[in-house]
Amino acid sequence: MSISAQPADIVERMRAYNELNSPRNIVFSGGLSSPLPNQIRRITIDDSVMFKALFDLVLTDGHAYKRLGELCKGIGSRLSGSDNAERGIVWAVSMLKSYQFDTVFTQSVMVPRWERGEIESVKLYSKVLTNQLKSGKPSDDYNCEAFVEANPKPQKFYPLNACALGGSVGGHIAGTVIVVNSNRALDSMGKAGLLRGKIVLLNLAFDQTLLNTFQAYGGCVSQRVNGAVPCSKYGALAVLVRSMSNRCDLHPHTGVTHYEDSVTKIPMVAVATAVADLLADISIKDPNHRVEIDLNCRTLPDRLSANVIASSVGLQYPEKIIDFGGHFDSWDEGEGAHDDGAGCMHAFEALRLLKALGYTPRHTLRCVFWINEENGLRGGTEYARLAAERGENHIAALESDRGGFVPRGFGVDSAIMPGVKMYQKLLNDYGIGTIEKGGGGADIGPLKKVNPNTAFVSFIPDSQRYFDVHHAETDVFENVNKRELHLGAAAVAAMIYILDQQLE
Ligand SMILES: [Zn+2]
Structure with missing residues (x-):
């Protein structure tokens, strides 16, 4: 061994090596050593x-x-x-x-x-979800099942794994969720008036087939960075953004979000990938669901x-x-x-x-x-x-x-x-x-x-x-x-x- x-x-070893190869030890053709930096010959270590x-x-x-x-x-x-x-x-x-x-x-x-503040909560009220959990038959319509795997108990409301995006305004918002799965859908749904008075879930997911995950990130991140302005223009109350992650889990991923001064600033919130899948399912199955957002983040x-x-x-x-x-x-x-x-x-x-x-x-x-x-x-x-x-x-x-x-x-x-x-x-x-x-x-x-x-x-x-x-x-x-x-x-x-x- x-x-x-x-x-x-x-x-x-390197000291000895460098000493041998030091520029100061290089002898030029005239036989004179060169002490001046600008005369040092390029050497290859x-x-x-x-x-x-x-x-x-x-x-x-x-x-x-x-x-x-x-x-x-x-x-x-x-x-x-x-x-x-x-x-x-x-x-x-x-x-x-x-x-x-x-x-x-x-x-x-x-x-x-920008400060996150002490209050940061997103709650889901849904009788359909409660009934699913009571019956022991949660929906199997999620790609990401981390929410049900966490074994939530039936309750009056469900605290969701969410966090404000960096730069978001605070506020108290309550409403129903509408899901938008692509930038194109955002425009067509917005123009049809479907986003007015709603909490929009921007739900474009990572393309899991891309080996370079930065490409997958690049394909989605504009909904987080630039989602506020179009959603606000189309009359949305707030925006939930699917977290930028390959994983299915209950960790929300924050990141910067941008507003324009001329457009009403609405709260921007990241939700965990598992929460995005839950909301995508419940928002369709339970027309009477409600989401409440409370944030006191602020810019100083x-x-x-x-x-x-x-x-x-x-x-x-x-x-x-x-x-x-x-x-x-x-x-x-x-x-x-x-x-x-x-x-x-x-x-x-x-x-x-x-x-x-x-x-x-x-x-x-x-x-x-x-x-x-x-x-x-x-x-x-x-x-x-x-x-x-x-x-x-x-x-x-x-x-x-x-x-x-x-x-x-x-x-x-x-x-x-x-x-x-x-x-x-x-x-x-x-x-x-x-x-x-x-x-x-x-x-x-x-x-x-x-x-x-x-x-x-x-x-x-x-x-x-x-x-x-x-x-x-x-x-x-x-x-x-x-x-x-x-x-x-x-x-x-x-x-x-x-x-x-x-x-x-
Ligand atoms: Zn970085």
């Missing part, structure tokens, strides 16, 4: 040695999981503008400073502030918050910046563990791994925790605005906002595709060889407007379980796997290394 490498050995060291170190002495635990359990959820988010930022600055990166700093950002004045940044200054091109990060804010349900504590920890760990291995970056590497991705994108927007104002040169940006699941690969800009493809075999060796066209992300998006040449990369982990927990109370630390999170961090570090090597 062989003895596996210990973290100290890995770091020591043995990439496979670097990849192996990154993965060995993270798997034997990774820090991301422990730090994510501190964030999730010590701070918890981090909705923009909340006290928790601000406490989290203080923690992040102090955590990053403890690693002695070259710089750790913040950028002030004004963020919107904007509040000062911050992006948090740690960097390692580049030796050859200190003025050229490679960004990588995730968003630090989360929804208030759960702990923002996968979304996007994991992305932030990927970025922090990538910077730490490269530093711990004694790697001297050619360009300046910046780990960024953006604030307010979920309900405003103010952090990413301000980051790009400051970059433009200061004339910064951001040559590449990577975003990790798809959870801390087992890494599969990356989406990359076509401009840098050939350089990344050179590493295909090596990436395959670590299971991260899925290279797709089209990197990008919400937080790095605004950088493109400032500098169209910024090369974008998105981190792609396995997507099968992401929407089980996304924006729900189940997005907690316990649902993050240590090895998967650490493999993702090493994958991000490997990609940052590639970008640092390939880009001028």
